[in-house]
Amino acid sequence: MNLAFTDEDIAFRNEIRAFIEENYPARLRGFADRDDMGKEDFLEWHRILGARGWSAPAWPTQYGGPGWGPTQRYIFGEELARAQTVPILPFGINMVGPVIYTFGTQEQKDRFLPPILKGEEWWCQGYSEPGSGSDLASLKTKAERDGDYYIVNGQKTWTTLAQHADWGFFLVRTKFDGKPQEGISFLLIDMKTPGITVRPIITIDGGHEVNEVWLENVRVPVANLVGQENMGWTCAKFLLAHERSGIAGVARSKVGIKRLKELARAETMEGASLIEDADFSRKIAELEIDLTTLEITELRTLAREQAGKGPGPESSILKIKGTEIQQRLTELAMEAVGNYAAPYVRGFRGDGDNMAVGPDYAHWTSPNYFNMRKTSIYGGSNEIQRNIIAKMVLGL
Structure with a gap:
């Protein structure tokens, strides 16, 4: 593998570096040493990159990605890290976005992808439950069909920054017999829906980063099901592979x-x-x-x-x-x-x-x-x- 940058790569790096220098908000510099970062602080830089078309380096061009190759994406990440910018939160760009454009309907793509790119909607992840972490297939949050809606009941935990979230992507159980992995579905849930309660978990460093989320008779449109019912495990594995690379x-x-x-x-x-x-x-x-x-x-x-x-x-x-x-x-x-x-x-x-x-x-x-x-x-x-x-x- 040739790791030497070409002249084009160096020009690209200089373009990224100049853009950060000219456009990164001065008030966000030194964010790592602050404990007062709010929702708008995290989203401001995302929106600046989104307006430039750079918020989703790995997305295909047909969904709004910049069409960068591996070297350009590598350089982009290097320059963001060098400038110590506020990171773009992964839940929308790196996690649910790729799931939606890979498994979702055209209506779901049209509705959810543009706001994710622009930093207009904040997402959280509803995977882990008390007793269902590493053994994720044992999850018990259930979604029962009621006409054009699912009625969702259960509890999620360690839900990062759910206190700010507009939407969440949740794994729910829609079938209770057979292999556990075969009864899981992938739902997109509006976090303002009645019946959702977000409760803080204060971590050992004193921060409010994670939460527990309770869902009590939450009505979710069937149109918010990604992929087929009981096939959510496929979406979950796809998402986790992308998440692990970014970690x-x-x-x-x-x-x-x-x-x-x-x-x-x-x-x-x-x-x-x-x-x-x-x-x-x-x-x-x-x-x-x-x-x-x-x-x-x-x-x-x-x-x-x-x-x-x-x-x-x-x-x-x-x-x-x-x-x-x-x-x-x-x-x-x-x-x-x-x-x-x-x-x-x-x-x-x-x-x-x-x-x-x-x-x-x-x-x-x-x-x-x-x-x-x-x-x-x-x-x-x-x-x-x-x-x-x-x-x-x-x-x-």
Whole structure:
């Protein structure tokens, strides 16, 4: 594989870089160090990219994608990460959008794809349930047919940012006999429908990122069924393969290593810096080697998709290694700042005699560490991904 950029690639990179510099909202810079991001903050950059036709790099042109090849998509992701922009939330662009244009009706495509592209509607994912996470096929939320509607009852959990969502895509059970996977359907549900209750789950870092969602006699038009009834498992597997590829986060991990090195170069009270420690430098070097290897795998996956093939077992490899690297980054950051990572309260910046301890760069180390514990679980736990690799690659 030739990894050298052509003159056209370099010109494309410069175009992306200039666009970000000229159009990224100044008030959103440094978003990673803020805990006050609201719905409009997340959507503003999405809408700017949507107006330029760049919000969905992987979508086919007939559905509004820019028609980029693997190298262009790679460069685009690199430049967004380099500028540390607010990420486009994956639920619409990377997850339900491809499901709709692959399995949906023309009416569903016309209704839902344009608002997803433009950042006009916020989506959430209703997959996991209490007791149905890694064993997703055991889900119990049911949808019973009543004329032109389904009546939905059940509970979903770990529903990311559902407190902001306009729409949600939900897996529901429409048949109770036979194999569990054969009785699941894929529904699009308006989150303003009577009977839906969103309750916050406050995570260990003090944030309100995830929720539980209760559905009590929620009436959903049959027209919002994607694909055929009882065939939702096909949609679910398709979506999860795309989600896992995106979870890898190679470009942003490269930025994370750069920031980690900056932390390690900071002088300690003794005047030395951690980067001079051979053991710590070795840990960073090992992490960079793993990330470079993962980057090659990501490029192979992009090339496979460009050839018209969906994500294969590579998506599981990307998910496992990508999340492990993300977690190791936060672990090394904790090691780099040492005891300065210990005192943390969300939103606390110090006041009078209660000043936060340590330099500003250390204040977000522990919340990032705690938050990244989840990455090896969501999108299909890493243990499940290893089983998929064993079956699809090794034939076990």
